[in-house]
Amino acid sequence: MNVAALAKVLLTSEQLAKRVALELEDGWLVNVGIGMPTQCLPFVPADRDVQFHSENGIIGMARPPKDLKHADNDLLSAGKGPVTLLQGGSFVHHADSFAISRGGRLDAAILGAYQVAVNGDLANWRLPKARTGSVGGAMDIAVGAKRTFAMMTHVTKDGESKIVNKVSYPMTAQRSVTKIFTDMAVVAVMPEGLVLEEYVEGLTPADVQAATEPKLIIPKTVKPIRF
Amino acid sequence: MLPEGLTTPVTARIKNKRAASPAEAVADVKDGSVVMVGGFGRGGVPEILIDALCDKGVKGLTIISNNTGTHETGIARFLKQGCVKKMICSFPFATESNVFRDLYNAGKVDLEVVPQGSLAERIRAGGAGLGGFLTPTGVGTELAQGKQILTVNGREYVLELPLRADVAIIRARQVDPRGNLTYRMAGRNFNPVMCTAADKVIVEAIEEVELGSLDPEVIITPGLYVTRYVVAGKYSSRV
Structure with missing residues (x-):
């Protein structure tokens, strides 16, 4: 499939955010990382009680203020954008915020990614060519959360698969990703390998496989992405 | 507040702790001090004390803080004035960290990148009198290189060492x-843990209240950690 035709069928970042938000279950505490993951907040179904954790000590992080004149430097997301607090939310200091993560209290974390490997290895903190990078809380959150959802485009700008046999970018956390959400597919990281659960309408499972470096397990239950 | 009679x-x-x-x-x-600076992004940053230290013209500081400043504000002021020898932080290169990026690329400042949770816990350990701690964070990554790996109950952990400072602002x-x-x-954010891990703790508070007027249940940092304070309300930061 050529690039122009592909662009028409791929999920937009908003559609992807909607799909990831549907994965969040009633009663969960969920960390959202910088960038694309923050877009998921408004799309959690209204009847599900999901609380968001932000690494800077916010439990109950919610949408940006409706009127930005209320924006406050002391209430920002990890990506430094203005947010509000869900009723009943609370604040903790940084050491406690990361104890929440490493201590296993996060039901899920949604993180951006450069690469995810077959075994769930995650690379998301620096580009290989850079001398160093900004790790932030990515390593602590990916090792601590019960489930780590990687949210990314399926391929790089050069068309290379971001789902790989072995990460070539610097490692963030070993065997941490449990599910991969891309603009093309939903892929579960299972002990038996990568299982294609959903694919974007307009493509076939075979098209997704063609854009993916490792071999995908394609079960009979595979279905189009709904959001 | 406490029940009557208690x-x-x-x-x-x-x-008197008020400066x-x-x-x-x-x-x-002093020049060459290790200084912890509270704040995350633009939140909870002691801008007035940063201004005061810049005006004093201190040199050769090692700064421990999550970020490296926002545009020209916060830690970026220290950097721009040439006060900083080394940064220990988790997120040095945000879009708004232009001052740090230029200095780092020019080789004029050293950098130690620490995962954010390990940074907070190293400070906590420093304040709590611990010799370090074992964390699963960073196992199998370049940020664990040169650090001891120990296996406890079949899981690998990185030995991270405590951080202390001469001064926390x-x-x-x-x-x-x-x-x-x-x-x-x-x-x-980092402010309460930093209060515990420095020999001298200098505070800027938005508001000063009378002794006994804070509900003891809502005090987060007990005064025992605080060396001195200024009331920020009186001074406007250059931000």
Whole structure:
């Protein structure tokens, strides 16, 4: 499939955010990382009680203020954008915020990614060519959360698969990703390998496989992405 | 507040911790100090004390803080004035960290990148008198290179060592004459742990309140950690 035709069928970042938000279950505490993951907040179904954790000590992080004149430097997301607090939310200091993560209290974390490997290895903190990078809380959150959802485009700008046999970018956390959400597919990281659960309408499972470096397990239950 | 009959009034004269000015508050900070600076992004950053230290012209500082400043503000002021020898932080290269990026690329400042949770816990360990701690964070990554790996109950952990500082500069919401502190929303961030891990703790608080007026249940940092404070409300930062 050529690039122009592909662009028409791929999920937009908003559609992807909607799909990831549907994965969040009633009663969960969920960390959202910088960038694309923050877009998921408004799309959690209204009847599900999901609380968001932000690494800077916010439990109950919610949408940006409706009127930005209320924006406050002391209430920002990890990506430094203005947010509000869900009723009943609370604040903790940084050491406690990361104890929440490493201590296993996060039901899920949604993180951006450069690469995810077959075994769930995650690379998301620096580009290989850079001398160093900004790790932030990515390593602590990916090792601590019960489930780590990687949210990314399926391929790089050069068309290379971001789902790989072995990460070539610097490692963030070993065997941490449990599910991969891309603009093309939903892929579960299972002990038996990568299982294609959903694919974007307009493509076939075979098209997704063609854009993916490792071999995908394609079960009979595979279905189009709904959001 | 406490139930009736359970508060004992203070009769002795308590030591005055309020500095006359931001300049006086930082007067004894020496060149080459290790300085912890509270804040995350623009939240909870002690901008007035940063200004005062820049005006004093300190040199050769090692700064421990999550970020490296926002545009020209916060830590970026220290950097721009050439006060900083080394940064220890988790997120040095945000879009708004242009001042740090230029200095780092020019080889004019050293950098140690620490995962954010390990940074917070190393500070906590430093304040708690611990020799370090074992964390699963960073196992199998370049940020664990050169660090000891130990296996406990079949899981690998990185040995991370404590961090302490000569001075911590802190942004609080309320302060009372004892130095008891509350914080403002997510402006809390690293501030309370940094208060525990420095020999000298200098605070700028938005508001000063009378002794006994803070509910003991809402005090986050007890005054025992605080060396001195200024009331920020009186001074406008250049931000």
